[in-house]
Amino acid sequence: MTLAEARAARSLYFHFPFCETKCHYCDFYSLGREKTKPGDPDRFETAMIREITLRGEGGELASPIETIFFGGGTPSMTPPDSMKRITDTLFRYATLAPGYEWTMEANPSSIDVEKFRAFKALGINRVSMGVQSLKGEHLLKLGRVHDEAQATQALEAVFSAGFQNVSTDLLCGVPGQTIHDLKSHIERLTSFPIQHLSIYLLTLPPHHSMYKELPNENEQLEHLLLIDQEMRARGFDHYEISNFARPGRQARHNLVYWTGGSYLSFGPSAHSFSKDARVRFKNVSSLHKYATMLIEESRLPMEWSETLNESQMELEKWMLAIRLSEGFPKVWLVSDRQRQKGHLFIERGLLEEHPDHPERLRATVRGFALSDALVKELL
Numbered sequence: 001m002t003l004a005e006a007r008a009a010r011s012l013y014f015h016f017p018f019c020e021t022k023c024h025y026c027d028f029y030s031l032g033r034e035k036t037k038p039g040d041p042d043r044f045e046t047a048m049i050r051e052i053t054l055r056g057e058g059g060e061l062a063s064p065i066e067t068i069f070f071g072g073g074t075p076s077m078t079p080p081d082s083m084k085r086i087t088d089t090l091f092r093y094a095t096l097a098p099g100y101e102w103t104m105e106a107n108p109s110s111i112d113v114e115k116f117r118a119f120k121a122l123g124i125n126r127v128s129m130g131v132q133s134l135k136g137e138h139l140l141k142l143g144r145v146h147d148e149a150q151a152t153q154a155l156e157a158v159f160s161a162g163f164q165n166v167s168t169d170l171l172c173g174v175p176g177q178t179i180h181d182l183k184s185h186i187e188r189l190t191s192f193p194i195q196h197l198s199i200y201l202l203t204l205p206p207h208h209s210m211y212k213e214l215p216n217e218n219e220q221l222e223h224l225l226l227i228d229q230e231m232r233a234r235g236f237d238h239y240e241i242s243n244f245a246r247p248g249r250q251a252r253h254n255l256v257y258w259t260g261g262s263y264l265s266f267g268p269s270a271h272s273f274s275k276d277a278r279v280r281f282k283n284v285s286s287l288h289k290y291a292t293m294l295i296e297e298s299r300l301p302m303e304w305s306e307t308l309n310e311s312q313m314e315l316e317k318w319m320l321a322i323r324l325s326e327g328f329p330k331v332w333l334v335s336d337r338q339r340q341k342g343h344l345f346i347e348r349g350l351l352e353e354h355p356d357h358p359e360r361l362r363a364t365v366r367g368f369a370l371s372d373a374l375v376k377e378l379l
Contacts, residue, residue, distance in 0.1 A: 009062055009261075009262035009263050009264040009272070009274070010062045010064070010065055010066040010067070010097070010262075011065070011066060011067040011068075011069075011253055011256040011261065011262070011263040011264070012061075012065055012067070012068050012069070012090075012263065012264055012265070012266070013068075013069045013071060013253075013263055013264075013265040013266070013267075013270060013272075014048070014068070014069070014070050014071070014075075014086075014265070014266045014267055014270075015029070015071055015072060015073065015265065015266065015267030015268060015269060015270040015283075016044075016070060016071070016072040016073040016074065016075040016077075016078055016267065017029055017030050017044070017072060017073045017267065017268055017269070017287055018030070018036060018040075018041060018044075018072070018073050018074060018077050018078075019032050019033075019072065019073055019074045019077070019107075020032065020033055020074065020077070020107070020109060020110070021033065021034070021143065029073075029268055029269035029285045030072060030073040030074075040287060041078075041082070043287075043291045043295070044287060044290075044291065045082050045085065045086060046291070046294075046295055047290055047291040047294040047295055047301075048086055048266055048267060049085065049086060049089045050294040050295060050298070051266050051267075051294055051300065051301065052086070052089045052090050052093070052266060053089060054294070054298075054299075054300055055093075055264070055266070055300070056089075056090075056092065056093030056094070057093075060264060061090075061093045061094045061264070062094065063093070063094035063095050064094065064095045064096055064097035064098075064100075065094050065095070065096055065097060065100060066097045066100055066101070066252070067100065067101045067102070067103075067252050067253035067256060068100070068101075068102040068103070068253070069102075069103045069105075069253045069254075070102075070103065070104040070105060070124070071105050072105055073105075074105065074106070074107050074110055075104050075105050075106070076104060076105070076106035076107060076110040076111060076115070076116075076119075077107075077110045080115060080118035080119055080122070083119065083122060084122055087122055087123070096123065100123075100125075101125065101126055101165075101251075101252040101253060102123055102124045102125050102126060103124070103126040103127070103128050103167075103251070103253055104119060104124045104126070104127055104128070105127075105128045105129075105130065106127055106128070106129050106130070106154075106158070107129070107130050107146065108129065108130075108131065108146040108150045108151045108153070108154035108155075109146040109150055109154075111129075111154040111157050111158060112157055113157045113160050113161050116157060116158055116161035116163065117161045117162065119161075120161055120162050120163060125163070125165060126163070126165040126166070126167070127158050127163050127165075127166050127167070128166075128167040128168075128169065128196075128198075128251075129151075129154060129155065129158065129166065129167070129168045129169065130168075130169045131151045131168045131169055131170060131185075131189065132144055132169060132170060132171045133170065133171060133174065133177075133181075133185065134148045134151060134152075134184070134185045134188055134189075135148065135177075135181055135184075135185075136148060137176070138174050138176065138177060138181070141174065141175065141176070141210070142171065142174065152188070155168070155189075155192050155194075156192075159192065159193065164193070164195075165195050165196075165249065166192070166193070166194050166195060166196070167194065167195065167196035167197065167198060167251065168189050168194055168196075168197055168198070169197075169198045169199075169200065170182075170185055170186075170189070170197065170198070170199045170200075171199070171200055171201075171202045172199055172200070172201055172202070172220075172223040172224070172227060173201045173202045173203075173214060173215055173219075173220045173223055174202050175210060175213035175214060175215070176213075177215075177223075179222065179223070179226050182223060182226055182227060182230075183226065183230060186227070186230045186231065186234075190234050195245065195246045195249035196243070196244065196245045196246070196249055196250075196251060197231065197236065197243070197244045197245075198242055198243050198244075198251075199227050199242055199243075199244070200242050201220060201223075201224070201242070202214065220369070221366065221369050224365060224368070224369050225365055225366075227244075228365045231244040235247075237250075237325070238325060238365070239324065239325045239326075240254075240258060240323055240324050240325065241323050241368045241371060257320075258320050258323055258324055259320065259324075260275055260316060260317065260320055261273075261275055262274050262275045262276070265283070266283075267283065267290070268283055268284060268285055268286060268287050268289075268290040268301070269282070269283060269284070269285040270282070270283045271283075277307070278307055278308045278313060279305060279306070279307050279308075280305065280306055280308065281302055281304065281305035281306070282302070282303050282304055282305075283301045283302060283303060284301045284302075284303045285303070289301065314379070315375070315379060318332075318375045318378060318379060319371075319372075319375050322363050322367075322371045322374055322375055323368075323371060324362075325362055326354070326357075326360070326362065327351075327354050327360045327361050327362025327363065328360060328361060328362070329359060329360055330342075330359055330360065330361055331359075333361075333378075338378055341377050341378055342361065342378070345367065345374060345377075346361075349364055349366055349367075350363065350364055350366055350367035350370060350374060351363060351364065351367055351374070352364050352367075
């Protein structure tokens with residue numbers, strides 16, 4: 001197997017680094033307007049087209065493509081004509097599979113009907129909108145640039161543009177956030193025909209100015225249990241720690257990550273993984289360096305690559321399985337110690353037998369909240 005063949009994947013990720021402003025809690029590589037220089041967007045487009053071309057000519061693009069994800073940053077800030085030049089380049093080397101999923105992340109402040117009709121005409125068929133909160137004081141605390149009205153207007157615009165597969169993001173565990181706030185947000189978002197909801201627990205490093213304001217573990221667990229209860233009551237499946245979907249509307253691209261599948265990524269800071277070759281590699285986390293390597297030096301912008309060993313693969317296998325409602329086969333508990341731990345976690349309400357597959361175990365909602373600890377104990 002050549003390196004190019006090892007990297008070929010039917011799921012692609014594209015990182016668009018530009019944002020209106022950089023959120024203080026965000027760990028992803030992105031550049032707010034204050035950090036963006038004139039000409040940066042054009043140079044980024046040229047560089048990404050060059051990266052697609054180099055990987056396409058190198059045989060790294062599998063065809064047909066089953067899932068695409070435009071993430072960031074805020075991809076919806078990209079003008080549709082620029083997006084078209086990028087995707088036209090991609091489709092010189094690959095085609096889309098029947099029933100493909102093509103997601104674009106968006107922020108409410110960068111959404112209007114005409115722009116999203118143009119995105120839909122490109123073939124994008126799923127939108128993931130970063131709402132985060134529907135309460136003004138929390139949005140200000142989080143440094144978001146939209147307000148409650150913009151969030152609901154943006155959802156109306158996305159549906160008016162013809163999108164039917166729409167996901168929204170919320171944050172829980174925000175300082176000052178109450179159970180009533182979360183219930184209200186869920187009620188308002190699910191009053192729209194959304195198909196998917198991601199709810200992430202706000203996590204901050206100890207040196208962050210808001211760290212001491214975060215709710216304690218009991219409050220966080222209370223939030224997570226409430227969210228699970230409210231979403232299940234509305235017909236959503238809790239299929240991954242932080243994700244809920246209508247039946248059949250799971251995020252297929254993200255499931256590639258969570259099931260250890262192969263994916264190829266483009267753009268500054270983007271990570272890729274080849275399941276067959278056990279190789280992970282990452283692009284440089286600098287727009288300037290990314291563009292220079294591709295445009296001036298005509299070489300791929302790789303920062304590092306690693307081949308995972310057996311113990312790393314075993315750890316990732318467990319970490320991914322515990323995240324999903326499908327859980328893991330009981331036969332994975334091979335040692336007496338693992339079987340004892342498994343029984344103990346069942347007694348404590350952290351693991352349970354899968355209701356549809358008795359040969360499997362899965363984490364309960366409480367188990368989801370302690371998933372890292374479960375994996376550590378089981379290994």
